[in-house]
Amino acid sequence: MARTTQMRLIELMILKQDINNVIEFLGRRGDFQFQNQGGAASAAEKTEVKNKAADVFQQLQQVRAFLNVKDRDDLKDTQKPVRQDYDDAEKLISAVEDLKRRNIEKSESAKKVSEAYREALAFSNLKVAYSELEHLSFLTMRIGKIDPAVYSELQFALGERAVVIPLGNDNSRILAAASKKGRFSLDAELKKYGFVSVDIPKDFKGVPDDVLSSLKEQVADSKKELALIEEERKNFAETHTDILIRLLGTFSLGMQIFAKESELEATHMVYRVTGWVPAFDSKDMMKELDELTEGRIAVRIYNPAEVPAVIAGHEKVPVQLKHGAVVGAFERMIFSYGSPVYGAIDPTPFVALFFTVLFGIMFGDCGQGLVFLLMGILLHKKVVKAGSWNKFSPIFVCIGISSTIMGLLTGEFFSNETFLEPFAEFVTGLFGTPRAPILKMMPSSDPNSIKNMFMFFGFSIAVGFVINTIGLIINIINQFSMGRRGSAVFGKTGISGAFFFWYVVALAVRIALFQHQLAIYDWVILGLTLFGAAFGEVLARIVDGKRPILEDGLGAAIIGGVVEIIEVISSYLSNSVSFMRVGAFALSHAVLGYIINTMTHLVGGIGGIVILIAGNLIVIVLEGMIVAIQVIRLQYYEFFSKFFNETGREFKPFQFEYNKA
Numbered sequence: 001m002a003r004t005t006q007m008r009l010i011e012l013m014i015l016k017q018d019i020n021n022v023i024e025f026l027g028r029r030g031d032f033q034f035q036n037q038g039g040a041a042s043a044a045e046k047t048e049v050k051n052k053a054a055d056v057f058q059q060l061q062q063v064r065a066f067l068n069v070k071d072r073d074d075l076k077d078t079q080k081p082v083r084q085d086y087d088d089a090e091k092l093i094s095a096v097e098d099l100k101r102r103n104i105e106k107s108e109s110a111k112k113v114s115e116a117y118r119e120a121l122a123f124s125n126l127k128v129a130y131s132e133l134e135h136l137s138f139l140t141m142r143i144g145k146i147d148p149a150v151y152s153e154l155q156f157a158l159g160e161r162a163v164v165i166p167l168g169n170d171n172s173r174i175l176a177a178a179s180k181k182g183r184f185s186l187d188a189e190l191k192k193y194g195f196v197s198v199d200i201p202k203d204f205k206g207v208p209d210d211v212l213s214s215l216k217e218q219v220a221d222s223k224k225e226l227a228l229i230e231e232e233r234k235n236f237a238e239t240h241t242d243i244l245i246r247l248l249g250t251f252s253l254g255m256q257i258f259a260k261e262s263e264l265e266a267t268h269m270v271y272r273v274t275g276w277v278p279a280f281d282s283k284d285m286m287k288e289l290d291e292l293t294e295g296r297i298a299v300r301i302y303n304p305a306e307v308p309a310v311i312a313g314h315e316k317v318p319v320q321l322k323h324g325a326v327v328g329a330f331e332r333m334i335f336s337y338g339s340p341v342y343g344a345i346d347p348t349p350f351v352a353l354f355f356t357v358l359f360g361i362m363f364g365d366c367g368q369g370l371v372f373l374l375m376g377i378l379l380h381k382k383v384v385k386a387g388s389w390n391k392f393s394p395i396f397v398c399i400g401i402s403s404t405i406m407g408l409l410t411g412e413f414f415s416n417e418t419f420l421e422p423f424a425e426f427v428t429g430l431f432g433t434p435r436a437p438i439l440k441m442m443p444s445s446d447p448n449s450i451k452n453m454f455m456f457f458g459f460s461i462a463v464g465f466v467i468n469t470i471g472l473i474i475n476i477i478n479q480f481s482m483g484r485r486g487s488a489v490f491g492k493t494g495i496s497g498a499f500f501f502w503y504v505v506a507l508a509v510r511i512a513l514f515q516h517q518l519a520i521y522d523w524v525i526l527g528l529t530l531f532g533a534a535f536g537e538v539l540a541r542i543v544d545g546k547r548p549i550l551e552d553g554l555g556a557a558i559i560g561g562v563v564e565i566i567e568v569i570s571s572y573l574s575n576s577v578s579f580m581r582v583g584a585f586a587l588s589h590a591v592l593g594y595i596i597n598t599m600t601h602l603v604g605g606i607g608g609i610v611i612l613i614a615g616n617l618i619v620i621v622l623e624g625m626i627v628a629i630q631v632i633r634l635q636y637y638e639f640f641s642k643f644f645n646e647t648g649r650e651f652k653p654f655q656f657e658y659n660k661a
Helices: 016-029 044-067 083-120 128-134 148-161 180-192 211-263 279-292 330-336 347-364 367-381 387-410 422-427 447-481 485-489 495-514 520-534 536-544 554-577 580-603 605-642
Strands: 009-017 140-147 162-166 173-179 271-280 297-302
Touching: 009 279, 009 485, 016 211, 016 279, 044 211, 044 447, 083 162, 083 211, 148 162, 148 173, 148 180, 148 211, 162 180, 173 180, 211 422, 271 279, 279 297, 297 447, 330 347, 330 605, 347 387, 347 447, 347 580, 347 605, 367 605, 447 485, 447 495, 447 554, 447 580, 447 605, 485 495, 485 536, 495 520, 495 554, 520 536, 536 554, 580 605
Parallel strands: none
Antiparallel strands: 009 271, 009 297, 140 173, 162 173
16 A cells, blocks of 8 residues: 655755755755744845845836736746846836826826816806805805715705705705805705815806816816826836736745745854655755755755654654645545644545545436536646636546446436436346346335335445445554554554454344354454454553553543443444445435426426526536535545544645735
């Protein structure tokens, strides 16, 4: 069985002149995980360079936002910044700052001119001197600004108590008039609606037409100037996009290099770097580092068993799982539950196999399976771009194939049970009397149908037995490999518990198929294996030579053993029965297909086609998600629980990623 990748701890002594190149090399290679570093001992000038790179990157992001240029996604074809890059960035930022300044100035100027024009336009129809209006003894008048959105509400609120006259075309300036007695009510309502009074000269008679015409021309000129600035911005963006994108990548890389450098342990001239690398890659890496620094580097390689922190249990060796594209797509299911312990058996191939098989059994439809297969191919070819989901394309391909095969057996094609009948009759005809489907899932009044259904549930439990067994074997091997002989032999998931589980299953099969009668040796074997499983902790301490044997006394050990007996029996029973859900979901999938097919035929025509398409889409999306969750649950609680007694530390190598704003 494959195990986790062997790791090595590497210690590097690097001269200051080479540190940036070494960090860049490690980040690009992407298979070096820095060990926890001590305090940084960076020189002041190094921090200044680091801050400058970060500052330039942020300014470039502001330039990109102003020019409305799409941000880059990765650091492909980038180099760390050199002096020329700083000069290019400074020129670009300066040019954009000048463009931005002129844009702001023109925008503010246009805003002022437009505001003046609106003010003038609002009072252009006031042709009587305001002083004459004020002398009207029976009227109280107010002139000012208001939000046009509340103009109608103000009119309604004042009702017949006052007259509201718009000054201009946008209702933003008004003249409100009421009787002298109603002035307090008028002022109260105006205040409620955000009215702002405007001071009008006593002899003001409106705005002359020539002034309005001049202001209108200024507004038009301002708009033209803004349009020219906008056109200049677009042209500048078009001609400088390539250099901007290049500089963004360059300074993003530079930021990360110097950020990592500031974390490293260093003297004035030498940096000390330690980190974990896969053993298979360590020699090549050392050779390339030696060539990169022209021999100006000291290297030491340690096995994990030679690292004091690992020996003392203060540090866990990082765990890497190495697979091809198909099996590797299932790795995240492992790490989402927890990392295996370093040196343990790699469970990913089993997870890939079990997930594929279980999903296919529970979601058997040839047409719907082909949809998953097609989706996987499109994701792999990146015809469909779904971000991080593209890397899971092999999973869609696998479940698509398994669902298609199960659909061929059950005779379902997009919920139709007759389309695949010729195929089923051809296959079954090779072995005897032709029939369709090959495997009938839909219950009926036929006695054989009920029998087949129970047989399928028995098959589901048998699949669960295989999965549970493999989980137990993995745990036993892991415990022996880590030198824990006691835990490997005794306990619920040790040899004792495994033999108890296997013997109970074998005994049940013998009783069901061969009418076996329980004998004394059956009770002896069951008793011994159950005792070893229930009192595993005490027995393991005896085998491993740990003292004291009874940590909490004899009474506590007996009570714990009795409780553990109940736990062993109930857990193995539930672990087995839990796999009946595989058959239940397979049956429910067949029933859903039958319902969709029946409704399609009942409605007929266009309506029937709509029901067929909508029903299959709902099944593919919703039931597909439910089945996937159930399969993951079965693996987490029934399979992983057998050997995930402790978790390790996932290998997360240092690598560069583009930092978006």
